[in-house]
Every structure is written in C-alpha cells, then in structure tokens.
Amino acid sequence: MLLQIDNLTKSYAGPEGPTEVLRGVSLSLDAGETLALTGESGSGKSTLLHLVGGLDTADGGSIRLDGQEVTRLDDTGRAALRRGTVGVVFQQFNLIPSLSVAANISFQARLAGRFDQARADRLAEALGLTGQLAKYPEQLSGGQQQRVAIARTLAARPRLVLADEPTGNLDEATAAVVIEEMLALVHETGAALMMVTHSPALAARAGRRLHLRQGRLE
Template sequence: MNAPSVRAGQAPADTLASPLLRVVNLRKSYATPQGPLPVLRGIDLSLRAGETLALMGESGSGKSTLLHLVGALDRADGGEILLDGVDIARLSENARATLRREAIGIVFQQFNLVASLTVAENLAFQARLAGRYDPIWQARLTQRLGLERLVSRYPEQLSGGQQQRVAVGRALAVRPRLLLADEPTGNLDEAAGDAVMSLTLELVAETGCAFLMVTHSLRLAARLERRETLVAGALAAS
C-alpha cells in the first residue's frame, strides 16, 4: 500500500465535523505459556483535531498498549485505527514509518533523546528525517520551551525537566496532526512536571494537533478537555 495521505500541518476541510482519530473495536492480546492474554477488548475512541484527551487506568489496564497501537508502533489483532480516514492497520511497514515521521509525534516517559546529539540537533532530529525541517519553527520552539541557552549542550548536561522539554519540542517539530504522550512527566518532580505540561498544552493549542496522553495523575488529567479510563482492557462507562 502507498504511504498515507495524512500530512503534518494539513487539516481536512471537514475537521470540525469528522474526528481526526477514530478507534473502532480495537483488540490486542499477547501470547503467554497459558495461552493468549487479552489486553484490549474492543476499544472505541475518537479524538478531533485540537482536542486533548487523558487516558487513565491502573497499571496493566492497557493504556500504553493502546498508545503504541495508535502510534503505529505495534499491530492490533483486530479492529480499526483511522487517522484522517487512513486505516493504520492496513498500511505497509514503510507507510507506517512514514506516518510516524510526518503525522505523529510521540513523547515517552524516558525522554529517549540521542546522547550524541546536542539539544539543537535533537530538536531537529525527527523533522530532518521527515524532510520537514523548518528553521523558523525550530527557533520558535526553542524560544517557547526556554532552551535558547542550552542548544549546544548534550542530554547528559540537562536536568530531567530540560530533557523532557527537548523531547516535547522534537515531537512537535514536524507540526504533527496527532501528539501522543506516555506518562510524559512520570520521571519529573511536581513543579517540573507542571511546567512541561503547561508548555505542551500551549504548543498543542498553537499547532492545532490532537493530544492523547496516558497518565496516572488525576491532577494532570484534569488539565485536559476529556478523560477516559481503561479498566481491564475496556473503557469504563462514563
């Protein structure tokens, strides 16, 4: 199958009428010596461009698995994941890689910065891979994230909060259609976590991307527009 038609920074004309992300009857199991272990049991979920959603639940409820499936990092056993109408499950591996580079930004709890690259190089990393490096937008991100004096440093020379700000900037450098975050403040103290979350929400609003965040924190979840809770692989009734 050809590469997906979703492109960073491009919103369809009917954005207000149609969800950017639509998850339909999503199912995923993992093999164990005792047989298949169901992790996701028929998830239905939607998210519009510019909307923010916190996904909550106990450890083992399937939150990270759902995020990885939506981020095209893993394949589901059944169901659909539609991003601007493109079914991720039907894409080839090359097309999925293109989608991740161009239309999806991902922020992990562990930062995952490249140790051998400076702050400036880490910020530009995904955008350069996607052929979407924009020096004006990078300069704006650098300024908005408070990283101007740190651009020549390496990750090991940064605090945890500074590293996570670089990770957020890297994910947003391509102006993704969808930003995913898996416990993005889990390794930070409360003050640093709040600062990172505030900056992330400001930049999400500026870019107009959809934002799906996995978190255990009720306090952080309350800052997003919507909240859903996973219980044993299914969404709890609201």
C-alpha cells in the same frame, strides 16, 4: 474526525497462554481535542498509544488516523506516519546519542519538512533547555532528556501528539510548563492530544477523560 478507533483488540503471549490487553477499545478524537487516558498499571494504556502510533500491530479492529487505516500499513507506511502525522512522547525518550540537544530538537521537524528555527528556539526556552543546547543526551538528567523529547515532538507540529506520562520525571513547575506547551500546540495548529497520565492535575487539563479498566474503556 482525526482519529477513529473501533473495537481494537490486542493480546500478548504470556506464560499461561495469551493475555488480552485490549478487549474491544473504541474511541474517536477530533482535531483540536485533548484527551487524558487514565487507568491502573497494566490496564493497557501504553499498549493503546503504541498501536495508534504505529509502533506495534493490533490483532483486530481498526484505527483510522487522518484518513489512513493504521492497522493495514506496512513498516514503511508506519514509518511515514511517525514522520509526518503523529508525534510521540514515550517513556523511553529515544534521543539520538550522537546528536547535540539542539540537533535532537530539530531532527523530527526537519524530517517532516516543517523545521522552523524560531519555533525550536522558543520551545527550548519555554522548556528551560537554552543552556543545554550544545550538550549531548548522555550529559543530561532524566527530566532534561524528557523535556528534549517533548521539544522535539512539538517542534515538528504533528497532527496528533501521543504522550505517555509526559511529565513523569518533572517537578510540578516544569510539568505545568510542559502541559501549557502541549495545549498551545493543539490550540495553534488544531492538532489533537492523547496522553496517558496518573496525575489527576494533568488529567484535569484535558478536554476529555477516559478510564481504561482491564483493557476496556469506561
């Protein structure tokens, strides 16, 4: 089992005391599996991805990823997890402004020690970025930046891809390319994919679908 989540809980401080955002979430994901997570706005989808990606800490429960207990990792351990095991495509693209598009795409793969120029070139081409490689992030549209963030994640060949509305800023044809590339990575490397989406078409491409309602899976 690549990912095993048990009874995960998370609250945030609100104006009227703590709000429970995740109320005992359990799920597991094998290598090679794809999962779409749906649920209305505020149901806790992004929070769940952040916890699995080690970007935030849980209040209770456990997240075992590739044999490691994520909830017990310190900052250094979580950084190592993001460098080597998990690739995230989140709504904030977090591109590095001082690096060209080409350098942004290769950045994570180099950190993970898995850089492969041919793969980076292929991804740039598939995602329609070949003409943008010498530019800097601020010179790109939102949809182009999103594609760079996706290429960067897939170039590093993570074991688990966490994607939060990965096609949110993209037209239908580009969205279809993005999902094909994510599924190809899973197929080629035996990675797993967990994506949050409001798009029924995107959710339909995943092998499994789970719905989050008020912090609980159904």
